[in-house]
Amino acid sequence: MSTDIADDRSVAPSQVPAALRELFGDRARFVDLYGDPRGAALYDDIGFSNTAEIYEILSALRKRPGPVLELAAGSGRITIPLLRAHHTVTAVDLAADMLAILADRIAALGSSAGSCDLRCADMVDIDCAPGTFDSVVIATTSASLLTPEQRAEMFTGIARALTDDGILLISTVDSDDGHNEADDLDISTVTGSSGTTYRMHELWPAHADARHLAVVEIDPATGEPRDDTEVHLSRVGVVPVATLTDELRSTGFEVRRERAIRDTAGTRHRYVLLEAALR
Ligand SMILES: C[S@@+](CC[C@H](N)C(=O)[O-])C[C@H]1O[C@@H](n2cnc3c(N)ncnc32)[C@H](O)[C@@H]1O
Structure with missing residues (x-):
């Protein structure tokens, strides 16, 4: 390397x-x-085989055939299972090197998989027509990479990008007070x-x-x-569930469901997947 x-x-x-x-x-x-x-290859080498959240995300989307916007998609740990489950996905990531790995994986998928549009972009500035997506996914606690101000901007963009009855699936580490x-x-x-x-x-x-x-x-x-x-x-x-719930509420969302993420072998924290919808 x-x-x-x-x-x-x-x-x-x-x-x-x-x-x-x-x-x-x-x-x-x-x-x-x-x-x-090199960093992208390293992350992928360690992270791609981690199955955490995949079951919970696929379950939440089982009855939602509409287009999925996946933010911070990386090298496709979640994207590939979504495509295998025949979802149509727009996968966004800021790192071109991560998306390059994902592009190779998509090329190797069979023709029965869903289709995928890759976008190298900042998830803070979501650029799409209003009401384009039936669901938005932000896995692997990636919203925690942003500042609270950036998250507020992103949530506003997500609210615009979603259909009226669309959902946002977002994971975070469950911690009492974030300290x-x-x-x-x-x-x-x-x-x-x-x-x-x-x-x-x-x-x-x-x-x-x-x-x-x-x-x-x-x-x-x-x-x-x-x-x-x-x-x-x-x-x-570290964005505790209560903080994230408040942030979502102030941008027009309501958390409707909280799923414990069960497959987190080797990690010391409790991860949860929140399902939010527009109020
Ligand atoms: C923890 S990784 C998660 C990747 C993938 N979802 C997974 O589960 O393996 C976080 C990803 O967020 C991306 N990222 C960080 N800041 C971003 C931003 N502002 N907009 C879009 N992607 C961003 C990184 O490039 C990286 O691929």
């Missing part, structure tokens, strides 16, 4: 929590997890579909409203990351 990282994908040291800078040392380079082909009392660093080892081993670090600093995911590749020769490793980072806000 190429290790050529565009400079604009680097994460400024001031944006990296001190605990992670200390852990990896001066020689490590911090880069955005989704920001280049924790002490620094929490969880380190685990995962093997991707390619056989490559990675170390995952999930740091949730005390009283912070966001977690930081840091992923490094393990050097098979030493069983450790290299000193000059690239650390792939993602900052994920």
